[in-house]
């Protein structure tokens with residue numbers, strides 16, 4: 161829904177005046193035949209986080225704005241291509257392939273603050289940095305991604321990945337490599353039990369835990385000793401994936417490939433030395449999809465029966481949420497399914513529901529699906545158009561339809577191009593009419609292996 | 625997507641193979657130049673072995689192209705897969721022919737130049 165009332169009434173006169181001063185001199189200057197027009201402004205736009213979403217936004221805004229100040233707050237020097245981590249953890253890619261200096265993507269004229277943001281004072285439009293300095297903004301884009309809450313699994317910490325048979329593709333690139341080694345060690349043992357887990361919260365790339373299971377199955381089958389290995393998949397709810405057709409497909413495929421599916425279990429504790437995992441039975445009503453509603457505050461263990469399982473390898477998927485400093489700000493959702501955990505935005509305009517000068521993009525937002533780089537590609541032009549409209553006091557013209565995509569790797573060497581959106585219970589939204597999202601394909605695998613990383617970098621540069 | 629976007633994607637996709645492309649181009653241009661200086665004409669020279677070898681290399685591409693992409697022929701399943709793979713094999717055949725055709729001419733010259741015993 162568009163919100164003309166919110167945007168013009170609540171955005172301060174100061175911010176609009178800053179834009180207005182330029183509008184008199186012919187504000188919308190044509191840039192080129194390929195690109196939209198530019199806007200003169202004196203506004204200060206702060207982008208928090210320079211991952212896929214934040215970097216795409218600074219590049220887009222740098223092209224569209226003249227005269228304003230764009231500040232990117234991003235502590236990391238290195239940009240990580242996270243979709244490649246699954247391939248690293250599956251032994252297909254080298255880790256080096258996923259890293260590039262952030263400086264390579266930063267457009268000229270953007271101030272890069274190499275620090276963590278520590279707090280957001282949304283009422284006073286002020287960011288406090290970890291070093292204590294403050295940044296005032298006229299417009300804010302929150303793109304800080306996801307916090308991995310390993311601490312919610314008793315006994316688990318990311319440093320354990322690679323030891324005691326523990327893997328976790330999410331923890332980082334080092335850990336993705338160590339996950340590969342842990343799987344390799346398990347394979348070399350020639351037998352044993354592998355447990356693959358999922359989280360009871362929304363996670364980034366909800367397909368990644370499934371992909372890790374499928375690629376490991378490929379490796380087990382290639383070892384020629386598949387029967388010597390037991391593979392369990394422990395899911396917190398009844399579903400394995402939010403898109404219903406894919407959910408059914410994966411369940412069937414797991415059954416065919418001898419994976420023991422157990423539903424309504426969440427990993428609650430781990431004893432690395434004993435190689436034992438504790439699972440809490442979260443109840444038959446629990447429903448896991450990527451819009452699952454379990455919040456940190458609701459992680460109870462007292463009244464839930466638990467089971468202990470021995471493992472030789474375990475793939476841990478941590479519960480996830482927005483970062484603590486976002487959760488402690490007024491920007492966090494106050495009610496509804498995302499309350500206390502995710503940024504409160506309109507899922508179509510990506511404007512904050514209560515602070516109109518704030519937009520959210522990427523993994524941090526509260527949305528039923530969408531924690532993928534593919535979603536960032538679809539969201540970035542929406543935020544760009546809507547922010548520029550807002551700066552001129554116009555109604556927000558662009559809407560995000562929930563597009564998300566996951567090349568669902570169903571084995572090393574094949575994949576399905578699963579693309580879907582909010583509408584019609586996450587109906588497919590295929591980009592290429594000639595690629596059937598329900599078919600496993602070598603060409604889609606080649607896309608994942610060779611083409612998606614270049615396309616991702618084009619998104620970062622604001623080109624796609 | 626803009627033309628700039630397509631070019632950016634191509635640039636990133638080809639970046640790891642730039643040295644290979646440059647080396648390949650140098651070899652092709654070098655061979656053609658050398659053969660041309662010795663009277664080679666692309667339309668006049670006929671070489672059955674060069675054609676057959678290029679065809680063989682093109683056909684074997686059906687086996688090793690999936691392997692190069694960390695996959696296997698067994699996973700080539702959909703119509704799009706087969707069109708892509710046949711396209712890759714055809715491209716391999718053409719490249720092989722572009723190299724082998726002038727090469728066969730140079731080799732045939734060499735044989736003619738050998739002193740008869």
Ligand SMILES: Cc1cc2nc3c(=O)[nH]c(=O)nc-3n(C[C@H](O)[C@H](O)[C@H](O)COP(=O)(O)OP(=O)(O)OC[C@H]3O[C@@H](n4cnc5c(N)ncnc54)[C@H](O)[C@@H]3O)c2cc1C
Pocket residue numbers: 208209210211212213214233234235236241242243244245246275276277278303304305306329330364365368483485521522523524531532533534535536565566567
């Ligand atoms: C294993 C794995 C596999 C994936 N596979 C796919 C896939 O196949 N397809 C797909 O489309 N997507 C995939 N994704 C998801 C994709 O990587 C993310 O959705 C995407 O990176 C989201 O972009 P973002 O900018 O919101 O978050 P990120 O890219 O994570 O960036 C967040 C940035 O915020 C910065 N930040 C954090 N805290 C602060 C702070 N306090 N102050 C300032 N900056 C801060 C971080 O340093 C980081 O650079 C995968 C992810 C993982 C982990």
